[in-house]
Amino acid sequence: MICMSSPAPSATLAETTPAQSPSGRGDSGPVAAPRRTGSEREIPTRRIDFGFGEVDLPRHFMNGDVLPSHIVAVLSCLFPEGEDFFVQSVRNYRDQITDPELAEQVKGFIGQEAIHGREHRAFNEALRELGYPVRILDGRVRIGMGVLSKVAPKRFQLAVTAALEHYTATLAEILLRSRSLDEDTHVAEVRELFYWHAVEESEHKAVAFDVLEQVSGSERLRVNVMRITTAAFLFAVASGALVSMATDPAARDLGRLRRELGELRDNPAVSRECVQRIRDYNRPGFHPDDHDTSGLLAQWRERLFGTDGTLRDRLRRTRAA
Secondary structure, eight states: OOOOSOOOTTOOSTTTSOOOOTTOOOSSOOOOOOOOOGGGGOOOOOOOOOOGGGOOOOSSTTTTOHHHHHHHHHHHHHHHHHHHHHHHHHHTTGGGOOOHHHHHHHHHHHHHHHHHHHHHHHHHHHHHHTTOOHHHHHHHHHHHHHHHHHHSOHHHHHHHHHHHHHHHHHHHHHHHHHTTHHHHOOOHHHHHHHHHHHHHHHHTTTHHHHHHHHHTOOHHHHHHHHHHHHHHHHHHHHHHHHHHHTTOGGGGOHHHHHHHHHHHTTOGGGSHHHHHHHHGGGSTTOOGGGSOOHHHHHHHHHHHHSTTOTTHHHHHHHHHO
8 A cells, every 4th residue: 555645634643653751751752552352353254346347447547657656566466365365374273262352353364364465466466458467477476475375384374464564554554544545546436445455454553463472472583573574565566566567668758758767756654653653663562553453543534434435335235246
């Protein structure tokens, strides 16, 4: 997920910034906020269909911009195989989860990730028909995740999942606060796909982390794997974007690319705040719920799934099918 404009003026950091120590000490970093429980951690599986097979999708669907369109396409190509890996890494420990609430959340996590993979595959197929090298990009992820599944210890795989879930949740929450896709693409299905995905990434952001804590509890493993994962993730996105743009004649306009690259520097997804949020994962005692997004999620659930929600009809149609 990527945001292509500055955050909305009304957005505040209060919803996503960890609570500060009551003593006012700044040397020990933020103090963990209260963990969510009960209904605040419900993770529903929303069966939805964006109908990408019938969407008239322009080649540069991010308002005609080349670079943002390719970056979003690359991110979408990471999801199907990546989320299959996430699900399997959690399933490896499903029989060791003793907390009934966490076990129920794992079911919701698996359900949500399965639908994410399905809808992004449909979107990716539409991108393939437009000329994006989807099979190459998807194949790279499949090979990488396949090798990791075969050679890495299961706890390492789960730690990779927890790290990448922190990335997706952080980018998701920045996307939801900035509401940037309202202006960055006029294709409703693309906008709704990523907003829906962002909501659910935030809803289940703590699941893989909590499973990792229960079966491992090693902060050294968590932090070291995050450092490795960061390098791999950034390489995958950057190299994937280069591969994708190499197939697009419009990307040969260097002046256009320089302009779009300059605009990308103002993107909330590459802001100092985003970098700090990612790095917070390495803080001793960190937990995803330290960044409280309950208010943000309530607003977006109403916008997408409420009485007048933009996705309400899609949910009804899917359930009736």
